[in-house]
Amino acid sequence: MTAPCSAPLPRRRLRPMALRLTLASAAVCASAAAQPPADLRERLAACAACHGERGEGVDGSIYYPHLAGKPAGYLVEQLQAFRDGRRHYWQMVWLAQYMDDAYIAEIAAYYAAQPPHTRAADVTAAPLPPAVQGRAEHLVRHGDAQAGIPACTACHGAALTGLEPAVPALVGLPQDYIVSQIGSWRDGTRRSKAPDCMAGIAAKLAPADIRILAQWLSHQSPGAHDRPAPAGSFVPPLACGDLPHAEVQP
Amino acid sequence: MIRRIALWAAALVLPLVLLAAAAGGFLLLQQGGLAPYRVPVADATTPPAGDASEGAYLARIGNCLTCHTVRGGAPFAGGRPFRTAYGTIYSTNLTSDPQTGLGDWSAAEFRHAMRNGVSRHGVLYPAFPYANFAHLTDTDIDALFAYLRGLPPVQAPAPANDLVWPANWRPALVGWRMLHYRPTPLAAPADASPAWLRGRYLVDGLGHCAMCHGTRGPRGSLPADGYLAGGRIPGQGWYAPPLDSRQLARYSVDQLADYLRNGASEHGAAYGSMAEVVYTSLRHLRPTDAQAMATYLKNVPPHGGDEAPDASRFLYAGAQPTSNPHNGGRLYQDHCASCHGDTGEGRGRDYPPLRGAVSVTAPDPINAVRMVLYGGMPPTTEGNPRPHSMPPYAGRLDNAEIAAIVTHIRSNWGEQSRPVSPADVAAYYGIRGD
Numbered sequence: 001m002t003a004p005c006s007a008p009l010p011r012r013r014l015r016p017m018a019l020r021l022t023l024a025s026a027a028v029c030a031s032a033a034a035q036p037p038a039d040l041r042e043r044l045a046a047c048a049a050c051h052g053e054r055g056e057g058v059d060g061s062i063y064y065p066h067l068a069g070k071p072a073g074y075l076v077e078q079l080q081a082f083r084d085g086r087r088h089y090w091q092m093v094w095l096a097q098y099m100d101d102a103y104i105a106e107i108a109a110y111y112a113a114q115p116p117h118t119r120a121a122d123v124t125a126a127p128l129p130p131a132v133q134g135r136a137e138h139l140v141r142h143g144d145a146q147a148g149i150p151a152c153t154a155c156h157g158a159a160l161t162g163l164e165p166a167v168p169a170l171v172g173l174p175q176d177y178i179v180s181q182i183g184s185w186r187d188g189t190r191r192s193k194a195p196d197c198m199a200g201i202a203a204k205l206a207p208a209d210i211r212i213l214a215q216w217l218s219h220q221s222p223g224a225h226d227r228p229a230p231a232g233s234f235v236p237p238l239a240c241g242d243l244p245h246a247e248v249q250p
Numbered sequence: 251m252i253r254r255i256a257l258w259a260a261a262l263v264l265p266l267v268l269l270a271a272a273a274g275g276f277l278l279l280q281q282g283g284l285a286p287y288r289v290p291v292a293d294a295t296t297p298p299a300g301d302a303s304e305g306a307y308l309a310r311i312g313n314c315l316t317c318h319t320v321r322g323g324a325p326f327a328g329g330r331p332f333r334t335a336y337g338t339i340y341s342t343n344l345t346s347d348p349q350t351g352l353g354d355w356s357a358a359e360f361r362h363a364m365r366n367g368v369s370r371h372g373v374l375y376p377a378f379p380y381a382n383f384a385h386l387t388d389t390d391i392d393a394l395f396a397y398l399r400g401l402p403p404v405q406a407p408a409p410a411n412d413l414v415w416p417a418n419w420r421p422a423l424v425g426w427r428m429l430h431y432r433p434t435p436l437a438a439p440a441d442a443s444p445a446w447l448r449g450r451y452l453v454d455g456l457g458h459c460a461m462c463h464g465t466r467g468p469r470g471s472l473p474a475d476g477y478l479a480g481g482r483i484p485g486q487g488w489y490a491p492p493l494d495s496r497q498l499a500r501y502s503v504d505q506l507a508d509y510l511r512n513g514a515s516e517h518g519a520a521y522g523s524m525a526e527v528v529y530t531s532l533r534h535l536r537p538t539d540a541q542a543m544a545t546y547l548k549n550v551p552p553h554g555g556d557e558a559p560d561a562s563r564f565l566y567a568g569a570q571p572t573s574n575p576h577n578g579g580r581l582y583q584d585h586c587a588s589c590h591g592d593t594g595e596g597r598g599r600d601y602p603p604l605r606g607a608v609s610v611t612a613p614d615p616i617n618a619v620r621m622v623l624y625g626g627m628p629p630t631t632e633g634n635p636r637p638h639s640m641p642p643y644a645g646r647l648d649n650a651e652i653a654a655i656v657t658h659i660r661s662n663w664g665e666q667s668r669p670v671s672p673a674d675v676a677a678y679y680g681i682r683g684d
Contacts, residue, residue, distance in 0.1 A: 049625070099629075
């Protein structure tokens with residue numbers, strides 16, 4: 001997929017010239033039939049309020065995740081989860097609950113096609129004390145074999161930028177958001193399609209490890225062109241939803 | 251001596267007892283006598299005779315799915331909570347499971363429950379719109395039954411209701427019916443058109459529109475004089491407007507039929523409870539049925555004649571506003587005008603006009619406040635597959651600012667002189683999930 005797919009669109013009425021330019025730029029980056037039509041940004045004003053106009057996130061937000069550049073399959077699954085009762089953040093349920101799969105797919109494709117440029121590292125999170133920095137990095141890169149916790153990088157990629165078609169990036173996320181998601185997996189208020197691998201991992205994580213992981217991750221920012229790893233470029237070791245995975249030894 | 255006292259007492263008490271018995275008998279007759287309580291016992295093994303494919307359509311239009319499915323749960327397996335003034339009740343399982351669903355019901359029992367609101371479980375709560383379903387033809391009820399009996403069985407007992415006394419005691423519902431239930435067959439005016447008759451059948455029967463659009467009386471009743479007269483929907487946090495020729499004057503019959511099926515129009519988009527009804531039910535309406543409903547609704551006589559609706563029926567949360575709404579116009583320009591227009595004119599089907607909108611003209615301000623707080627996304631439908639959305643302002647504007655905006659639009663374009671206070675906004679904060 002080519003990177004510059006995000007020519008800013010005119011805010012109000014499209015003039016014919018602008019329309020032609022927009023269509024031209026759409027043609028340049030049309031890597032898939034799902035290329036979103038030019039007016040989607042205007043239609044998604046509700047999303048922009050918290051996620052930014054192109055899903056890049058909002059400066060100063062201590063909670064809302066970015067959407068830009070995340071794999072479309074992941075975004076589809078999340079919108080369906082809000083609609084179908086697997087996630088319960090009510091402001092999202094409110095907006096997604098009467099939305100059919102076709103519009104969900106179009107919205108997901110729109111945000112997935114944006115450059116994954118998010119705001120800089122989470123400045124609201126305190127720097128990690130050196131004493132636990134090593135522990136956090138070890139969990140991220142190697143996991144904790146004794147506790148049965150795989151490395152984050154095993155599924156989310158060595159650069160933590162995710163994996164097509166449906167594993168999200170872990171970089172560029174606010175600390176509170178990460179803590180909240182892992183907590184939600186632990187208490188069942190966030191569920192993924194079975195097998196729900198993250199629910200299993202979240203249950204094994206010690207509370208202190210959740211905090212330092214979130215703090216460490218929230219200081220990582222993706223580069224402007226760091227897209228999710230291509231599908232099939234590596235094979236995650238865990239069975240997650242209906243994604244491909246390596247055979248796991250019992 | 252004792253005998254004389256007993257005689258006197260009997261002479262005094264007996265008339266009272268007789269009077270009470272007569273009144274009870276009269277009220278019992280008013281709600282249909284004893285016949286509703288005789289649930290027919292019949293063989294449940296006979297295969298349903300109705301047309302299951304027509305039943306699938308009727309179940310859609312009756313919107314059985316919305317009430318009888320919990321979010322993310324198996325369709326028709328029940329369990330959705332309904333919050334009422336008397337506590338929470340849960341919908342039941344309509345799948346063909348013999349233990350927890352309709353699997354060992356006979357067609358006769360199903361007909362009886364639909365028409366009378368009484369089943370093997372006793373008197374049903376009036377959250378189940380049997381007063382509406384009483385109008386259905388045998389053919390349609392049998393078609394529904396054939397469809398429901400064909401659903402895959404799902405073992406799902408309904409959660410226990412959590413109600414206060416006396417509502418938690420089913421026999422008390424007989425008393426409620428004596429006070430409030432007046433079964434009334436639909437009369438057939440000689441000059442009625444087929445479209446009007448079909449429309450009324452759908453609106454008053456399967457569609458049970460009055461459950462939300464009727465004005466509620468005491469104890470959650472739906473008295474005849476509140477028929478489609480509008481009001482706050484119990485447990486939902488939305489105001490449903492009256493449905494009559496005055497309220498719907500801005501729609502043509504074609505536009506209204508189009509709105510019912512697509513949830514969008516040049517006069518406004520469906521939001522709140524109506525968005526759900528369009529998404530799960532009305533978008534499946536056959537065009538002729540949508541035309542029929544619109545024809546009927548456009549001919550419902552205006553409530554209260556030419557008088558404006560009585561705002562005193564609708565409680566405002568706050569006493570009187572503490573903020574000066576003078577900045578409402580400026581805030582409107584900053585946050586709303588780019589979509590809704592400088593004079594509230596909107597932009598076609600994309601951005602609803604505020605001038606004349608229900609949220610702006612209604613005596614109850616709750617819809618306007620909640621839309622500004624939490625924004626909205628109309629349902630996706632065939633005619634509106636990619637809806638425009640409204641951003642939420644909760645957290646971006648404070649209660650006083652939201653109150654000022656809502657007061658501005660309601661006083662300028664809704665002729666609602668009563669200001670909305672920050673306390674009103676605070677009272678409507680919070681999305682209640684199910």
